[in-house]
Amino acid sequence: MYIQKKINDIDVVAYRMPYVSSVYIGIWLKVGSRHEKKEQNGISHFIEHMVFKGSKRRSAKDIAEEIDNIGGQLNGFTGKESTCFYVKVYKSYIEKAIDVLFDMVFNPFFKDDDIEKEKKVVIEEINMNNDSPEDLAYDMLSSLVWNGNSLSYPVLGTEDTVKSFDKDMLIKYYKNNYIKENIVISIAGNFDDSIFDSIAEKTAEVISSKTEMLLEKPNWNKGIILKSKEYEQINICISMPSIKYSFENIYSLSIINNAFGGGMSSRLFQKIREEKGLVYSIYSYPSTYIDTGAFTIFASTSIENLKTVYEIIRDEIYSVKENGFSEDEIDKFKEQLKISILMDMDNISSRMSVMGKSLLFLRKIYTVDDIINKIKSIEHEDVNNLAKKIFNIGQLGISIVGNINKKQIGWLKIE
Structure with missing residues (x-):
């Protein structure tokens, strides 16, 4: 209640x-x-x-x-x-x-x-x-x-x-x-x-203020940033501009993330780790803020495999942009998301966090029924339309950390 x-x-x-x-x-x-x-x-x-x-x-x-x-x-x-x-x-x-x-x-x-x-x-x-x-x-x-x-x-x-x-x-x-x-x-x-x-x-003595802080909406800057540092592996983050935190689209975004790189059955994990053995760690994750967002992929690999790993990720971004996700993929990860949320709500820590964040940023509490009904209402085209909007190879921001120099990534270009 x-x-x-x-x-x-x-x-x-x-x-x-x-x-x-x-x-x-x-x-x-x-x-x-x-x-x-x-x-x-x-x-x-x-x-x-x-x-x-x-x-x-x-x-x-x-x-x-x-x-x-x-x-x-x-x-x-x-x-x-x-x-x-x-x-x-x-x-x-x-x-x-x-x-x-x-x-x-x-x-x-x-x-x-x-x-x-x-x-x-x-x-x-x-x-x-x-x-x-x-x-x-x-x-x-x-x-x-x-x-x-x-x-x-x-x-x-x-x-x-x-x-x-x-x-x-x-x-x-x-x-x-x-x-x-x-x-x-x-x-x-x-x-x-x-x-x-x-x-x-x-809370009787907590102070009040009528001065509201207005945050400037950021612009997205594509590009490449590199830091040479003595690590055993090369670590790469690849990011694209995404959506803000909202009840309307956050669950479609979660389905996209889970299907693309958010878990062990995702495209990136299966193709890059399981099928080709090129990485130990690879995953995607969305970051959502009050007025903007980012969709990011992280991978850790050897210098020898870096180019191949990047090319597979790039090809998968292209594939989603052109073809979207299949209906089977969307249905599978839609059900996965629904069950995950229902199980999370058994946890009092998760329940406290979801309510707190929702009221803080959305000014409204959405019940579990609201959330589940929202997920059930998501159509295949809702997911694919959002994915095609986010997956943009021409807007990549890329950071690389590891024992590597600019000359060794001369092949890396923002298209």
Whole structure:
């Protein structure tokens, strides 16, 4: 049963699941690296870290111990357009979980010593990210295709920007963004109505702002970007402009992704890994934002196989552009998507996330019945029309990371 209401002018959505023993509570905020200026890059993620360092009532140790002592799980993450903090606890400890979670998110202390220590932690995280070929290739790709727009910024920021953060800068950014208008609270699990009284008490002093941040829609930039680095394999990301996040088209896009490279029975996995043995890792994935999107393919292979792998991917893009997917493919992956969603909704974490993201960005909650009915209504031509719109070989953005130089990829051209 869905419950949707306003509490202290904050959007709250909840789904009661009396057959489980726990509850997930998430605080979603419409703030991420896309909302940053260049000199602020990484500040959304840094504040996410600082929230865990202590509030005006609790130290970082207090926060950790109080949740650990009740067997709970507490975490957070930052993306390009949102930040989320969440806690999972046994149903008997809901009030304690809300007290800790809301205290740390809405009353962070930002101690100078903690800021300096956390800079070192985040810089290590940036270094670790740069040691991951997939993460590095993706960040490079974003910097290329969204160049000139804040969507191109890495979520973690850079070592230079992180070093520049100070207390005043963090507090100003926090006050501008951790406001009622940017918040959605999402709850899933076993709870009673007293949870709403607790939320009302803990959000009474959250500030409001009538100043709305307007984001500039990015332009797509095709091209090739290369970074020579000592990795065992060559890692390549190939991307095309796609669609924004919307209920209307997101499930057709999911079918396209699953059919093309999203799983073990997809075209790319079967042809490039299973039939030819040219890669260990290959997959596609869609990225959807409030006003745009990208459809990306990642592969990791040897320098000897890189050209062949790229040519097969290119040929498959051509094939979809010209012929689309067969009715059998669409029917198979349509059913796969439907079953996957039904199983995901048994998971309270997935349920909390889907509701939170939907209300934050679409301003509406779509029930499981709404979603399943939408998937059932998708026609073969809906999928193929969208696929032919997205699959455009002349708009490729390509990033390559590995022990390779420009001369060795002289054959690679954007057509």
